[in-house]
Amino acid sequence: MVGTANPLIQEDAEGPLQRKRLRPYLIGQTSVTNAQFATFVEETGFVTEAETFGWSFVFWAQVSGEAGLTQGARDVEWWRRVDGATWREVNGPGTFETAWHPEHPVIHVSWNDAQAYAKWAGGRLPTEAEWEHAARGGLQDARYPWGDRDPDDQSFFPCNIWQGRFPQINSGGDGYLTTAPAKSYEPNGYGLYNMVGNVWEWTAEPFRIRSQRKAARARQAQMRGFRLAKGGSFLCHASYCWRYRIAARTGNSPDSTTTHTGFRVVWDVEARMKH
Template sequence: MGGPKDDDGGHGGGCCGPVPPLRLPDAAARPSAPAVPAAARTQGIPDRFVRLPPGRARIGTDHPLLAIDGEAPLREQRVGGFAIDPFTVTNAWFGRFVAATGYVTEAERFGWSFVFYLLMPEHLGPTQGVVGATWWRNVPGADWRHPEGPGSSIAERENHPVVQVSLNDARAFCRWAGARLPSEAEWEHAARGGLSGDVRYPWGDREPDDLDFMPCNIWQGAFPERNTRADGYLGTAPVDAFAPNGYGLYNMCGNVWEWCDQPMRIRSNKKLLRQADEDVVKKGFYLTKGGSYLCHRSYCHRYRIAARTGNTPDSATGHIGFRVVYDLP
């Protein structure tokens, strides 16, 4: 397989944290995307969506593992009633959106995107890597239809989460579907599934391991050299894999990061803020929640409800997707 070869491209990065934004030096040189009409929503909210009434949502934690991300403190915020998809948006649903609108994603317009090196097709050969995170490769031709680059396909992954989609792409989908992306408070409220207290995961506080307790799609083994695939997956899993939480929502942690349409702000003291990586706190970053198939407690313990990171709205990778919500009348 194509592994780390050249380490002179990009900046920043991490297994689950921000990677270099897909931003052209001259934004005017990027072809514009087609306009996406707003949906009439004549069919209403899909029946599969879980309806959650207005209430008080718990956000954050009083036991942060990555305090510099702004995980603390545990607090409450009122949320209105909303309906949330049990699943992240699939390749099949995103494909219907593209077929109906002619939309071209940002990765397609840029002409490349980020792919994890163990997932790259063997024929690709040497690729450019990210300094400090060489497992991320700059792959020409990687996009939502070809998540790992030329030679890869979603033909047998219609029920997997769509990836290689930016926040702007997710917003465009929402305009077509008459939906929106969740806020952080809504996402955490839904992820807790009705569990009380300062709970760590959608299933409770038990920590996933590499042997006999694997309730979500994350990494097993030594990151980034070896994934034992003990949970059955190297990359994405079907959106209905693993057991749902108490609200019937699947993969709220693990599988893919999920965009929230909310700027990333760090709730932290000034000392921590000064120590933070400037890429994490700089203006223009938007939240992603839930962790991904690349997370492991030895490196990126962000597959927790309170965990959070962010990226620029035009960034896409092979481990970021989204799920949508509707406001309840």
């Protein structure tokens, strides 16, 4: 099942609920971790786009004190351009020792970087249908991987999202102010971790909206050339970005890098059996 019969963000084309047939595939139990990405870099000498550009976007609350003056993104000033921010120096220069954790999802990776890693790993990025099927864990039109109960700011913390008033106050009620380990919280019915929250996950597909609604057409035009991402992140909250739902979707340019976007890999079963 893909989409939902109860869309919340109409301009994102979350609905309708559709049935699709998929070929058998394997999917990473977690998003790709820093340790896994480090192995890839060590074996290939790969240089990420953030390293090539010399900067990446860091959420304002995590910007290193050594970063100096930073520039905010237009209309979303909480995103700061930080020179020297990379998958190793996640919050800016001098933060490797304090902010980089091998078991956390790799971040500051573009769609192009994710594609390169997936190819090296013998796999690929998932389609939207593959991602959603995996996220549902055997459920049908469920809002989340665990069912329909909404996370809250007081007592129910099934995933890593924002608690409080975005973007000023995050209580960290779920245990984390930034990324959590890739294997944390309870897995879904398929044994997969953090399919929503923690970090957005790149998919193989362009961001497309098939709708005649004026707002939807305007959003599609604004995001032309963008790539689809799923799952939401540690910065999502129902009051601002209620996109940590299975059917929710967003997009970004394929060379964009931030502190809240990673990816996971899928493998075609038939191809794996041949090798």
